[in-house]
Amino acid sequence: MIYNEEFETLPREALESLKLNRLKQVSERVYHTVGFYKKAFDEVGVRPEDIKSLDDLKRLPFTTKQDLRDNYPYGMFAVPMSRIVRVHASSGTTGKATVVGYTKRDIDVWAELMARCFAAAGLTSHDIIHNAYGYGLFTGGLGVHYGAEKLGASVIPISGGSTKRQIMLLQDFGPTVLCCTPSFALHLAKVGEEMGVDMRTLKLRIGIFGGEPWTDKMKAEIEKKLNLKALDIYGLSEVMGPGVAMECIEARNGMHIFEDSFIVETIDPKTGQTLSPGEKGEMVFTTLTKEAFPLIRYRTRDISQLIVEPCKCGRTSVRMSKISGRSDDMVIVRGVNVFPSQVEEVIMKVEGLEPHYQLIVERQGTLDTLEVQIEVSEKIFSDEIRKLQVMEKKLTKDIKDYLGVIAKVKLVEPNSLQRVEGKTQKVIDKRKI
Amino acid sequence: MKVEQISIFLENKPGGLSLVTKTLKDANINIRALTLADTSDFGILRLIVDHVDKAKKALKEAGLAVGLTHVVAVEVPDKPGGLNGIIEILSKAGVNVEYMYAFIERSGQNAVIIFRFDQVEQAIDVLLKNGVTVLPGEKVYSL
Numbered sequence: 001m002i003y004n005e006e007f008e009t010l011p012r013e014a015l016e017s018l019k020l021n022r023l024k025q026v027s028e029r030v031y032h033t034v035g036f037y038k039k040a041f042d043e044v045g046v047r048p049e050d051i052k053s054l055d056d057l058k059r060l061p062f063t064t065k066q067d068l069r070d071n072y073p074y075g076m077f078a079v080p081m082s083r084i085v086r087v088h089a090s091s092g093t094t095g096k097a098t099v100v101g102y103t104k105r106d107i108d109v110w111a112e113l114m115a116r117c118f119a120a121a122g123l124t125s126h127d128i129i130h131n132a133y134g135y136g137l138f139t140g141g142l143g144v145h146y147g148a149e150k151l152g153a154s155v156i157p158i159s160g161g162s163t164k165r166q167i168m169l170l171q172d173f174g175p176t177v178l179c180c181t182p183s184f185a186l187h188l189a190k191v192g193e194e195m196g197v198d199m200r201t202l203k204l205r206i207g208i209f210g211g212e213p214w215t216d217k218m219k220a221e222i223e224k225k226l227n228l229k230a231l232d233i234y235g236l237s238e239v240m241g242p243g244v245a246m247e248c249i250e251a252r253n254g255m256h257i258f259e260d261s262f263i264v265e266t267i268d269p270k271t272g273q274t275l276s277p278g279e280k281g282e283m284v285f286t287t288l289t290k291e292a293f294p295l296i297r298y299r300t301r302d303i304s305q306l307i308v309e310p311c312k313c314g315r316t317s318v319r320m321s322k323i324s325g326r327s328d329d330m331v332i333v334r335g336v337n338v339f340p341s342q343v344e345e346v347i348m349k350v351e352g353l354e355p356h357y358q359l360i361v362e363r364q365g366t367l368d369t370l371e372v373q374i375e376v377s378e379k380i381f382s383d384e385i386r387k388l389q390v391m392e393k394k395l396t397k398d399i400k401d402y403l404g405v406i407a408k409v410k411l412v413e414p415n416s417l418q419r420v421e422g423k424t425q426k427v428i429d430k431r432k433i
Numbered sequence: 434m435k436v437e438q439i440s441i442f443l444e445n446k447p448g449g450l451s452l453v454t455k456t457l458k459d460a461n462i463n464i465r466a467l468t469l470a471d472t473s474d475f476g477i478l479r480l481i482v483d484h485v486d487k488a489k490k491a492l493k494e495a496g497l498a499v500g501l502t503h504v505v506a507v508e509v510p511d512k513p514g515g516l517n518g519i520i521e522i523l524s525k526a527g528v529n530v531e532y533m534y535a536f537i538e539r540s541g542q543n544a545v546i547i548f549r550f551d552q553v554e555q556a557i558d559v560l561l562k563n564g565v566t567v568l569p570g571e572k573v574y575s576l
Contacts (some may be wrong), residue, residue: 377498383479384532384549415496417446
């Protein structure tokens, strides 16, 4: 089913013209309302009126995560706070979270895009959605929630955690749809099995999974264990939240990007050059409808590729394939964004600790594990075991407090971490995603 | 009256110890006493050697995390109750022992125990006042 027939099936020509009009408007607006963009446009010598065709988008400057951090918390807002009705913040950042704002209209548009996602997944008002995305600053929980209500489906706002209780509700409440991260879906399956629950006989028929990278192999495993059809959803809080793109149940081949709200580009992450459709590169988004937090050419660091061929579902939008990696060294562990630089900040706070460290991410069974290995320097080294253990504990706690993720801290010998050209490799991801 | 002890951080993995022993062998260092404390992930090897500075330099050059700590070498009568007498003195004076281990060689008729205290000066003071023999570093290195 197509939720918004008019906009989702616009002929390409009309869609391009709509995108151009909206791009002109948003360029004009950010130039005059967001100090950062006036400066950024002026620096590259481009004015909003220079945008004459969609191709001129290339002339506009990029926006990076660092730009958002530099303007923490509200510096990128394009409307006064009196018009902001909600804020969210990206997960796992150390006091420099990226804060995003929404006007009433932004929330409505977001709900509609999420409703489009659900319709693309074949959901109707008869469905019951078990929403295990976290509710709170993270956009997942509330994003799904508003979209589900917009569609008229029933929502069980269970949020994350308390797995056993979730399994009880999955049995008792009879949800037909599961929304969560793919690793949590596998975790549910595993815990359910351990509890002696036949997870294949639940009423679940569709799973909408996102928020972290996952493989087709995981998809097959989830489908087998939970006896449902697993679909991929894409989004990030900076661009809006979940609902930027969604896989349709008809083709199940790539996620439809809602192009009336977002312009997508693929770029070479090293040179910043725009790539042709179909080439693998970093996804860059420009928001077309957001009032509070418009972004021009936001570099997501997510690596994917675009599919421009028409889809059999009837939607005319381009699709993006499953995220295949990152162009920076961020890792997503159990749905939390972890930047090595954040771990480094925590380590550096311990006096005398040198920043030779490495993050090792593994998948044990169904859950991701993070180990932080830190080289012991002479300054912190003690002949007393107890002092080193206290330090390990403190680091574990600090990492949990600042990043929201549980890591095992392990002290290692000096110079024992793998170095490339004298630098320690910050992340080793053994999950083979 | 203090003795310099070398401590080395070791990961719990094969080959860790052999780097230390080989380095010391190559530098022609003789180990006088040692103890290894370990957790599930790492261990700390503590050594008394005949040439402290030379040993420390060689171990550092081998890329190890090396620390230097002051410990106290105490003569303990080599008979039942010998160690107990010493511990009672410390206990009465409220001196806390972080860890201790026995020396390989004897000093005359006595055994030698290495003590690690938080308050080294205070501990030495208490021991001397109670007539216990505390061995100076130079003597310990060449026992």
